[in-house]
Amino acid sequence: MDTTARHSETDERLPASAPRLALSGISKSFPGVRALHNVSLSLYPGQVTALIGENGAGKSTLVKIMTGIYQPDAGTISIDGQAVALPSAHAAFGHGVTAIHQETVLFDDLSVAENIFLGHAPRTRLGTIDWRTMRKNAREVLDTMHAGHIDADARLRDLGIANKHLVAVARAMSIDSQIVIMDEPTAALSMKEIEELFLLIEFLKEQGKAILFISHKFDEIYRIADRYTVFRDGEMVGEGLIRDAGQSQIVRMMVGRSVDHIFPRRKAEIGAPVLSVSGLSHPTEFRDIGFELHKGEILGFYGLVGAGRSEVMQAISGITRVSGGTIMLHGKTIAPKSAADSIEAGIVYVPEERGKQGVVIGLPIFQNVSLPSLAHTSKSGMLRLAEEFSLARSYTERLDLRASSLSQDVGTLSGGNQQKVVIAKWLATTPKVIILDEPTKGIDIGSKAAVHGFMAELVAQGLSVIMVSSELPEILGMSDRVIVMREGLVAAVYDNEGLDAETLVRTAAGIAA
Amino acid sequence: MTDVPAPRHIPDRLDKPLSSAIFSWEALLVVVAIAIFAINSFASPYFLDPYSLSDLTFNFTEKGLIAFAMALLIISGEIDLSVAAIIALASTMMGMAVQAGAGTPGLVLIGVVVGLGCGAFNGLLVTRLGLPSIVVTIGTMSLFRGIAFIILGDQAYKGYPESFAFFGQGYVWWVVSFELVLFLIAAVVYWFLLHRTNFGRRVFAIGNNPVAAQFSGVRVGRIKFILFCLTGLMSGIASVLITSRLGSTRPSIAQGYELEVITMVVLGGVSILGGAGSIVGVVLAALIMGLVTFGLGLLNVPGIVMSIFIGLLLIIVIALPIVWRRMRGGRLA
C-alpha cells in the first residue's frame, strides 16, 4: 500500500489511506504517575499529525514508547496494519520509526558522519566499518536536505545548534524511515531556522513519510500540520483535520476550558534606573555591552540563538567571569564573583537550560525551591523544614504547579512543570532584578499565560525584569524596551512603541532595512 | 471569558507507606547487623564478653572516622583515594616531630594539620584546576606515601611519649575506648552536619546537579574544597589514633585502607554516583564490617577469606533491594 497510494491520496480526502502507524489502547504508568491511559494515535503517509497537550500530558512519553525506549503497560502498536513489538530503540529503527527527541540527543565528540550513521554504518566485505562510504553517504544525505554546507567530517561540538538539529534530521533520513517523530523541534530554534525546518518537513511529506509533530506553538501547528491529536492528563481527548478545527476549540480540548492568551496590560510606572551595565566585555563571547534597567521595567533581549544573550546574563549574575566593564545596582558598583554574590545583591538569573542548569533532579520539589533561599529559611545555618515547605507552597501554587506532593522528586515532573519549579525557586529569593532566560520555552499555553501574568505582577510590585526570548510575540507583547544582540554585540535598542516584528528580525539577522 | 481556576493545593508529603520505611536501606542494615551479631555469639563462646566487644570496636573506629567525611565527599560527587597515604604522611611528620622533641599536644596538632594540608592540596587540584578527583587522588596517593618513603626509607620512628599512647590505646571509662567515644561524637557531628544544616543540603544538591546548584547560588567549589579538607582532617585524626595505637611509624602504615573506607561508605547506602546517602547507614556499615571481621577472626578465619565475605556483603546488600523490587514488580530481568 505504500508507494502506489501516495500520490493519489494527497489533498482531497485525507483519511482515505490506511494509517502507516497506529497505536491503540496504550497505557503507561510510572511510580505514582499515570502518564498515559488508553490512548490511541494514527499517523498517515505523507501527512503531518500534530500532537498537542499541556505540559505533562504524556506527549514525550508516547514518543518514547513509539521509539522503543519505554515499554507500554498495555496496548498495541501496529505498522502498516501489522502488530509489532518494539522492545528496543534498535527494533524501532528496524520498523522505520525514527525520532528527533525533545532533548537533543547526539554525540558531541563524534563526527557529523558518524552521528548520522552510528548503529547502521556501511560495512566493508570483511564486516568492518567502511569509513569512506560512510562519509560519502553522509554528504549525500545532507545534500538531499539542502544542508550541504555542513561538513561531514566536522566534530558535532563545533556546529551551531540549528545545524545540530539538521544532523538529527539527517540521521532520521539516513535510516530510510517511514515514520518521523519530532518532539518540540522548534523550542531551541530561531525564526530563520524554524523556516528551514519547515521546508524540510514539506520535503519529507512529499516523500510520503508519516510525520508526528509536537509543539506548543499554535502558529507552527497551523502552518505545517494536516491533522491533530489532543492529549489531556494522559488521555486522548480529540483528533481530526486541522483545517476543521479552530484554535480556541483545540485549546478548550487541551485544558478543558477556554484560554485567551492576551498579554497582560500593565500600567507602565517606570521609575529610576536600578541596574546599569556599561562596557561589559568577555574575551571571546561578547564585547562592550551597556544598558540601563529601570524600576518596574521589562527589558526584552532579542536575538538569534547563539547571539550571546545568555552569556551576558550569566556574566551579570556572576556565573561567567568578565574581562572588563562595570555593573551598578542602585548606584553602587557590584562585582559578583559567583551566583551566590549576585543573589545576595538582589539579581537572580532564571537559566535557559532547565535540565542542566535549573532543576536539581534527585531532590524533592520543596528543596529545589528553597535551595537559593536557604539563608532565609534556616536559622543560624540549621534547616527548618516547615519554613521551606511554606515558602515552596506559596510560590508553586501561584504558578499552578501540577504535582502530587511537595516531597516528590522534581525528576518525575513533566518538562513544563519542572520549569515552573525553576521559576518558583528564583521568585522565592525576592530579588530586585530578575533575569528570565527563555522563560516560556517548552511551556504550554495555559502556563505561559500564568508566567506572563506573573511577570506583570512582579513589575507592578516594583521589580525590574530582563527577559531573554527568541519568541517575537512574547518580546513584543511583554517588553517596554527591546535590546537586540547580534554576534556578541548590542545591535540596537528599541522602544516598544510602534516596534514591529520585521525590524527586530532584520536587526537580529544583520540585514539592512 | 477566561475563568481562572483556584490554585490546586499541593500537600507537603504523601503519607509514607509503612513498607517504604521497612524496606529502607538503614532497616536492611540493622537486620544484617543483628543477624551477624547473633551468628557471632552463637558461633564463638568468646564473643559476648565486654573485653572482646571492646576490642572489636578498634576494627572499625579509625576507618569509620574517615568514612564519615568520605561519605559527604562521595555524596557531593567526588572521591578521595589518598586517605591512607595521608595517614602515612601525617604519621611520618609526627615521627619527625618526636625526633625534634615535640610533646603530645604538638604531635596531635601536627598530625591534624598535615592531614588538613593534604586534603587542601587535593581540594585545590580538584576545584581550582577542575580535575577529576578519582585520578587526582590516585596521583596524590602515590605522592603522599612516596614522600613518607623518601623521608623514612627503611627506618621507623618510635619513641612516642607515654601520654601520646592514650589516643589509640586509652579507655575513657571501663571498656569504652577513647577511639570509640571519638567515633560516636564524630557520628553525631557528621549526622547533624549532613542532615540538619544548610551545608549538608547543599552537599546533596551538588551531588545531584552541580551546575544547577552553582546557578542556585551554591558555592560549589568552596564546598567541595571544604569537603576535601574535612576528609584530610579526618585522615589526620585517624593518623594520630593509628600512630598512637602502633606506637611507631613506618611509611607502609595503613596500606589499603582507602578501599576499606570506600567499601564502608558504599555499604552504608551512599550512592557512589553522588547525591544520596545517610550517616546512620555509614555507622551501621562500619559496625557490620567490624562485626564480620572480628567474628570471623574469632574463628581464626584468615583475613583474605573475611574479605570475600565483605565483598559478597557489599554486592548482595546492594543487589538485594533491586532484585526484590523486580520480583515484586513481577518481572525478573
Place this chain on the structure above:
Amino acid sequence: MKAFLKYREIWLLAAIVVLIGLISTRYPAFADLGNLRQVFNDTSILMILALGQMVVILTRSIDLSMASNLCFTGMVVAMLNAAHPAIPIPLLIVIALAVGLMLGAINGLLVWRLNIPSIVVTLGTLTIYRGATFVLSGGAWVNADKMSADFIGFQRAAFLGIPVLSWIAILVIALFFVLMTRTALGRSIHAIGVNPTASVYAGIDVGRTKFVVFCISGMIGGLCGYLWISRYVIASVEVANGYELNIIAACVIGGISIAGGIGSVGGAVLGALFLGIISNALPVINISPFWQMAISGSAIILAVVLNARGERQQGRIILKKVEAA
C-alpha cells in the same frame, strides 16, 4: 581534524622520548635498541592490561577487579600446570582466557542486569576474586620448581629476535586497534561514553555493550594471569596486589578520560610505556627506590593536569566570527 585528534598521543610520545633522553644522560646504554626492546617486553603486560581497562573506562565504567582476576586466573593455570604438566601451553592460554572471561562476565552481568555502578561491583569482586584465590590454593604458593619448562619458557622464546611476550602484546594492540576503529562494537563503546542517553536513542544496547566490555577486560585479565605468573614464576595470593591502580594510572597518563568517551589505543599503549619506563629506569639510574612512588605519583598528577588543559572546551567564541568576517 585528524591531526588534532592525534595531538595528545604525539605529545605523550614526545614526553617519552624526552624521558628516554634524560635517562640516557645518566645511563647511555638505556637508549640502545636492545634495551628499548627489553623495556617494551617488560611493559607488555601493563600495556595489555591498560587496553582492557581502556574499553571499560571509555564506557564510563571502571574495572577495579582486573588485578584480582589476574591473580585468580594465574593461580588456576599455575595449579593446572603443576598438576598436569602435559597440558600444552596454547590450551592453557585458552583456559586462562575462558576463566578470565567468566570472572569478567560476572562483573558484566551485575552491571548489566542489576544496574549496579561498576565501581561498586568491581570493588566487591576485587576482594572476592583474590579471596577465592586463597580458597582455591589453600593459601599455598606455586613455585618455579612446580612449573613446567614450557610454562615458563613459552613467553621467553624468541621469534624473529623478539620474545613471544612482546609478540602477544603487539597482536593485542593490533586487535584493539581494529576493534576500536573498524567495528560497530568499538564505535558503540566509544559512543556510550560520549553520550549514554543518545546511545540508547541511537539503538545501542548500552547494558549489553557494557557486559561485553567487562567480558573483554576479564579475558585480558585472564590472559595476563598466565603471562604474569609465567614471567614472575610464582603464583600466590599476593600476586599483582594493588596493581589495578597502576593499570588505571597508565590509562590516565595515556589521556583516557575517566569520564568516558575520550581515549585511544595509542594513548593507552603510550601511557603504559611511560609508566613502564619510569619503573624500569629509576633503579638503573640509581635513584633511591624510595623516590619511585613519589615520582610516579607526580607524573600521574602532571599528566592529568596536561590532559585537562587539552580537553578544556574553549567557549563557543561568538566574537571571533565578527572579527573573522
Place this chain on the structure above:
Amino acid sequence: ENVKIALVVKSLGNGFFDAANKGAQEAAKELGDVDIIYTGPTKATAEAQIEVVNSLIAQKVNAIAISANDADALVPVLKKAMERGITVISWDSGVAKEGRQLHLNPSDTGLIGETIIKLAADYLPEGGDVAILSASSTATNQNSWIEAAKKVLPEKFPKIKLVATVYGDDDSAKSTDEAKGLLKSYPNLKAIIAPTTVGVVAAAQVVTDENLIGKVNVTGLALPSEFKKFIDNGASQAVALWNPIDLGYSAVYLAHDLAVKKEEAKPGATLSIGRVGKVTLDDTNSAAMAPPFQFDKSNIEKFSKIY
C-alpha cells in the same frame, strides 16, 4: 582443657612458615595437651597482624608465638595480651623487648649476616661487586642481618664490595624489577645476595632469563624446595637457611615452657626445647638456634623433599 598456643606468622601461604607449622604440630603432638592455632594475615603488614592478635586475645589463648611484621608496631597489642595473662614470645622476626617475654632467633644475627656475605665470597676468590636484594624495607630480621653483614665486610671480606641495597618488598614482580635494575646499573656485578625466600627466587629467575648464569651468582636465604631448580641450572652456587621445622617446633616448646611450666624468661636462663636441645637467653632475653645450614648441588636434592 588443652593449652592453646597460637603460632602467628608474617603472612600465610609462605612455604617457610608452612614448614614452621609442621614443626609446631610435631611439638604439639609430643607435648600432648597442646592445640596449635596457625594463623596470620595474608598481607605482611603490622596492622593486619594486630587484628589477628586482637582476635587471639579475645579467644583467651594461653600463648602467642609471633614472627612480627614490625618490631615496634606490635608492641602495644602484645603488651595488652601479656596484661591479660597471655604468654608472648617472638620467633624468626622479633618484637622489641617490651612486647614479648623472649625472642627465639633462628640463628645468631651476626652469624647470618656473615653467612650471606660468605656465600657470595666463597665463589669470588678475586672479589668484586655484590648487591643485596632485600624484602620490605621494614622487615626487622632482614634489616638486622644486612647491618651485621655490613659490619663484617671490611675486616673479613675486604675484596667484596657491596654496591647497593634494594628492596623487593617480598613481591615477586617488584623483586624482579629491582633485580633487573641492579644488573643494568652495575654491569660488573658478580653476585646478588637476597636474604629472603621470595627475592632470591626472583633474582635467580632474572639471572636465568638474561643469560647471565655463570656471570652473576645468586645467593642468600632460600627454601630448598622452592630453590632447587636454580641450584640445578647453575644460577646459584649455594644458598643457606636454617631449619624452619625446628624453628616452629622450638617456638612452641618455649611458649609451652613459659605458659604451662611457668618457667621464667630472664637473662641467663636455660630453657629446654625438646629434641632440639636447650637454649640460653642473653641479656635481651633472646636465644639463638643453630647456625644457618648451607645447600648446594651436593645436598639440595635431599632437603628439597623436606622443606
